[in-house]
Amino acid sequence: MIAINTKDKKIKIGLEIHLQLSTGKLFCKCPDMNNSGIKGKFSRKLFPTENESGDVDVAALQEERKNVIYEYEVSDNSCLVEADEEPPHEINADALDTALQIAFSFNSEVLNAVSVMRKVVVDGSNTSGFQRTAVVSTGGYVTVNEKKVGLTTICIEEDSARRVESGNDHTVFSLDRLGIPLVEISTAPDIETFQEAVDVAREIGMRAMLTGNIRRDSDAIRQDVNFSMGYGRVEIKGISKLSLISEALIAEENRQKFLSEAIGIFLERGGFDGTVLIDYTEKIAKSESKIIQKGIAAGNRIFAGKLENLGGILKSGNYRIGKELADALKLFSIGGFIHSDELPGYGITQDEVNEIKKFLKSRENDAIILISIPESKKDIAQDAINKRVEKLLSLDFSETRAANEDGTSRFLRPISGSGRMYPETDIPTIKIKNSRMVELNSAAPKSFDQALSSFTDEWEISRQEAEIILATGRKKEFIELAKLWGKPREMSRMILQSIPEIERKYRKKLEYGDLKTLVEKIATKNYGRISLEMAIDQCISGKSIEEVVISDDIRPLDRNELKIIVERIRKSGDIRKENIIAKVKNETNRPVDPKIVMEIYQNS
Ligand SMILES: [Zn+2]
The missing domain is CATH 3.30.1360.30 (GAD-like domain)
Structure with a gap:
């Protein structure tokens, strides 16, 4: 047997982390939500385009041979830009700022001019046949377990259309995901172990979360892994969970090991x-x-x-x-x-x-x-x-593979060549002002711990709660709601405990927009936490916001109403300081302010 030694091949791993932003779409004004209805359908057939040097990309050719018709579902969060019937609008400034802030936080060198490029896409996942992408910074690093892992580039790009159905000769996509901004963070192949790959991915994800602009959808963070053990670079695309990174790497190492052994026999x-x-x-x-x-x-x-x-x-x-x-x-x-x-x-x-x-x-x-x-x-x-x-x-x-749900992967296409990029002529180069750079740089957290400390101090909530809010990307929502409510500690407990409890009870989520409206309206009425929780409960159970906020159910009992109840309890006998609050609460379903009850009890 021809000796093919896999033992002394050094393992090299690089990561590409894609994070969806919650800033609205990148080149139009459509929101970044998931589809809730189909407005129509259209179909296209895509052909590979030649780039300026005349090479037809090898991946493009291969896809074209598949002879597939692509159908697109027009979602209610899409417009003519997603349908490729209108040129892209100006780049979303919030999205670009978020990408820049992430770049600064990893000490990546931000370019002072951002040029949008077109990257050829031939699997139908973009209606135009290309994906718009722009490098915002180069270099930088992330430190994990005291080791510095280099970054190569940070890009901002538009997400592809979501695959709804794949058949033999037709594929259906939804336009809901198309155009959602993605920040792509690529590391150098500095990672040497599978665990290190998981640690680096986690650190990058958590740090990016600090911007408060990362979507919280189940596929909002997707990882691509580059792996080599001496037989060329294999790219595994679309690993959706952190926990699947090491599984995918173990499976790939085994595949290459046994494949090289089998090829040894074959060659012999x-x-x-x-x-x-x-x-x-x-x-x-x-x-x-x-x-x-x-x-x-x-x-x-x-x-x-x-x-x-x-x-x-x-x-x-x-x-x-x-x-x-x-x-x-x-x-x-x-x-x-x-x-x-x-x-x-x-x-x-x-x-x-x-x-x-x-x-x-x-x-x-x-x-x-x-x-x-x-x-x-x-x-x-x-x-x-x-x-x-x-x-x-x-x-x-070397090739591009697609991650399967079980941690294995399948052949997708050859590694794409450099022929895949050309300039986007519809969007002028974006110059970034120095003053903007300075501002974003100073706002960019340089470590998760540092960000956690200043957040805890600023909002006077517990460090534990602050950590959960930051690591799960709820910073922006928390700040918005805490400001409306005026009591940050109550709001953090509400977000982390009461609301999830109510949501579990009804197995239904409350839309953030609805929550914000409720918080704002109840705060204006000066009603207090219990009223808000009741309002949320009623809203999730199916009542409209308008109905809930004017309903008497959530209005706390006033002093006169409480007096009547306290008197009634007194007449019926057993009334003590220890049981008065519980007794009053037993008498009514409406919110009760214990302080007022106590006052009435003591003064009568
Ligand atoms: Zn749109």
Whole structure:
């Protein structure tokens, strides 16, 4: 066996962290909320565009071959900009400021002019066929466990459309997510362990949260991981949870380790000259295999091919070269193939296998495959298999993969080349004033701890509560509500305890806008915390804000009303200082001010 040593390959990891901003969309005035209704639909077919040097991007070509129609659901938070029927508006100043503040907080060098570029997107996730992106700073670092991990760039860009449905020849997207600002923070490949990758991602996320402008949706933070262990750089895209970062890395390390071992065996046997698919339909038409019969009934042809020297390493033990080939075919909507490591099986008998082997002049170490596809897809399939094997043989595994929910990943496309960027001519370069830079720099937290201390001091709430508010990105909401309410401590307890409790009770969330209106109205009436909690309860349970705020239910009992109740209790007998508050509360569902009850009790 040809020795391929994986042990002394140094692991290098880099991260790209994407954070959605809650500032409204980047190039129009649409809000950054999730879709709550579909206003219409339209469809497009996208073609790769040539860049100025005339190269058609390899990824673009591959996608184009997929021949897919893209359908878009027009959400109620989209306009003609998202539909690509109107040029982008001016860049959202709040979003840009947030990106700059994040850059300053990581000591990244902010550019004094920001130029928006177009990055070619060919998977349909942008109606225009490109994504707008701008570098706002370069360099900088994040310190984790006393180690400095370098940053390369911080960019601001527009998020892609959300994939709603993927079919064989059509994909449906919603425009609700398209255009939401994303801050992309890229680290250098300085990370050396899987745990370090998790720690760095967490620190970056928490620090960015301090701006108070990060969305709190479940997919508001997404991580891409760059991994290399000596076989080229693999990019794993779209890891949604922090906890899945190390799982994805472990899975990728194993994949590359076993893949390189399998390729070692393959090379030792003499490698591969390419497969030729031969129409085998007539010869296998009498097979009892359901897959074969279903294929023929659907009008497919059954092709057979010989994969030289790949026998026993397509699927055996830890070796899974077959999966690599299947993934490559999937890109062209070809649902896979049957190979000799799984045969006899799928209703195909040993005799039939022997027949195919004889027909293809297959030798001991060769694998054979059967593939059920329309005649028109034969060349595409053959090409996809041969290209994939060639690539694996070069022991260069560099490619872009997509993260799966279970921590594994799947082949997505080759790593995109530099041909993917060109200037956005609809948006002039944005100059950032020096005074603005100074202001944002001084406002930028240089560490989470420092920010926590000053926040705790300023609002006089407990450090523990302050930490939760900051780390979960609720700083802006808290400040807004605390100012309206006038009692920060009450408000922090309300946000962290009472409201979540009520929401759990009804299994329903209160929209932030509704909460703000309630707080404002109840504060104006001078009603107090209990009234506000009651109002929130009624609002979540389905009543309208207008109805709730004028309702008598939430109005605290006044002194006269309380007097009557206290008298009634007195007449009925047992009345003591210790039980008077509880007794009064028992008599009414309305808010009660204990202080006033006490006064009445003592003065009567
Ligand atoms: Zn819009």
